[in-house]
Amino acid sequence: MKERKLLMIPGPIEFTPEVLQAMGQPTTSHLAANFLEAFGQALERLREVFLSPSGQPFIVAGSGTLAMDMAAANLIEPGDRALVVHTGYFSERFAAILERYGATVERVCAPAIGDAPAVEEVAAALERGTYKVMTITQVDTSTGVLADVRALAGLGRQYGTLVVVDGVCSIAGEELRQDEWGVDVALTASQKAIGVPPGLALLVASPRAMETFRRRKTPVANYYADWTEWLPIMEAYQARRPRYFATPAVNLVWALNVSLGQILAEGMDARIARHRRIARSFRAALSALGLRLVPVSPEKAAHTMTAVYYPEGVDSALLEKVQQAGVILAGGLHPEIRTRYFRIGHMGAVNPADLLATVGALEQGLAGLGYRFEPGVGLAAAQAALLEG
């Protein structure tokens, strides 16, 4: 029997053979002509994937946390006020990063785990105070909650607040129209819906964000994250000119360029629709199996991943059973409910066959722990939803 396990966690995900092959190309100089071309093309493609023709893209070696760090380090000066739209663990991480650079942070918290703050509540906070920056976690990976970025970014524009979106678990899977919606910084990492092994921090900054950065009165307090160093590098690669600040992750950039090419070949609208269809089908299966989502309503549930409570009588032993059936899922992350739920990633190159394999393995795991259900009921629901389109 094949030993291979299907990796269905919310990042890192499974990558396409073409991307993995690009990783294995001979490493060249970071100043070689073919690398300048690949890096330059990746920057151009990043603008297209973020739907931000006016944005300044940055590709830097590091993880998603570095992309968050970079946004905060370059936009915040000591004493600035920031508003965090709080939907879970990763929203709290952004608050901590903003505070590290001297911001006074106010949080607009979700009324309950699995919920998101009402847009009206965020509007009320913006009405009460003046904020330089507002952060939104588009999909909080700890709760699987999807924030209404479009409406929130509209508020940011209305109140003159820079809008920063943590899209680590969403960009290239969920709809995000950076320019059209007025998002000032959108950021992600390579290992999720972008479809490249871990190691790249990706960020696109609007002209407004770059202008705010240029007007700083104090130096950026983080040496490696400083746009003063990185902007000339990105501009050089865009112009296919060699320039050095810190060695780029050469093979990851090869792979990124291939993956962005695949994403654009599918088309952003088709890609978003595929993620929606797979998420809907997966939720149909969970519902048929009698499992309850962490997000309080389907409209607040992400399409790139799902967070779901263990049913009565089942605990984290389920993950081991599902793995024995061939599929790797993730445990809980939110500190208050960590042991009560688990998470499934369904983003990037994921296809309907992966979804059906996951539901099948989940049924086997549940059955192995004595959970009572009619075998195949989850599979039938997923299949029916897939066939609906």
Ligand code: PMP
């Ligand atoms: N934000 C969100 C929404 C995430 O899901 C993650 C990673 N799970 C991060 C930030 C941090 O990214 P990284 O682990 O790559 O530093």
